[in-house]
Amino acid sequence: MENEIKHSVAFLRKQIGNKAGFSTPSNYLNNLEDDITIKISEESFTKETSFKVPDAYFNNLEDDIFAKVTSEEKETKVISFKERVLKILPFAAAASIALFIGLNSFVFNTSNSNTIDTLSDDDFEYWLDASTIDTDDIVEILPEDILEINEFSFALIEDETIEDYINSIDNTSLLNELN
Template sequence: MDKLNKNNNFKVPDGYFDTLSSDIMKKIAKEDNSMPLNEGFKVPEGYFETLNTKILGQLENIPVETKVIPLKSYKKHYYTAASVAAVVLLFIMVQFNSDKTLSYSDLANSDIEHYFEFNDLELSSYDLAEILPIDDLDLNDIMESRLDNDNIIDYLDSYIEDFEELNMHNDD
């Protein structure tokens, strides 16, 4: 209301609404006498007396069995319910099939070797030595075939003549 145009040129005279209803009633009383009686629409003589019987006569001619056409179609509701059920079923199936989480053991060794072979990691052997913990590393982890202690001792017996060359102490 504060933003109304204050330069409005339309004004209502003082006391206009106080006498408005009495002025309107005076004009209506003057016009009732001046209305012409023969102008406007005319209704034929006896029209309303015979109207009721004409309507009932037309109703009797209507066949008793009529086809009722529903205004509201329920097919839309069936289609909506079926589509919602399909979406829920699809969602449940996707959730059921996606429960399996992949882990490092699921990868094939050939995939891992292929990745390291064809992707340049820019890591030198010194960088790898710093990253890999030596305490947890076992020789059998590096080699493809496992070495048994018996095989190692047999090898050393056959090819090494002096154990002292290996700087090993034999407590046997």
């Protein structure tokens, strides 16, 4: 008997396929409660409309909208540039004074005085090569009380001192400079 049932079930599956006669859509049971609540809420609403449009409402609608949109022109307040500048001027003056004092105390307070000691040998040699100083310029700078003939004469220098100086000079460096 079981054999006959198996054959009949197999016959039916061949005819209708593997599908059973009844099926539910996917995610049907997940949203079922929400769907039922929505249906009950819709049925509880009344069928009549609670709002009525007044008679001739649309005849005057455009005029009413334009009346609300276009209002009377308001008087605009004009603030002149002169008033703004006069309000800002005291603050700008105070800021510039504070900046001036700050810069004088921090930036310009450095004492970088240039002396002959601060010059490098190359700078001094360049100045001597580039400058055209003659004896008249030196005479104008020196005070008059030291301008005696003995000050500039070589008679006061002893011969031994000159010889010692010449012997102390490195002769090879002089020869290299001449080449």
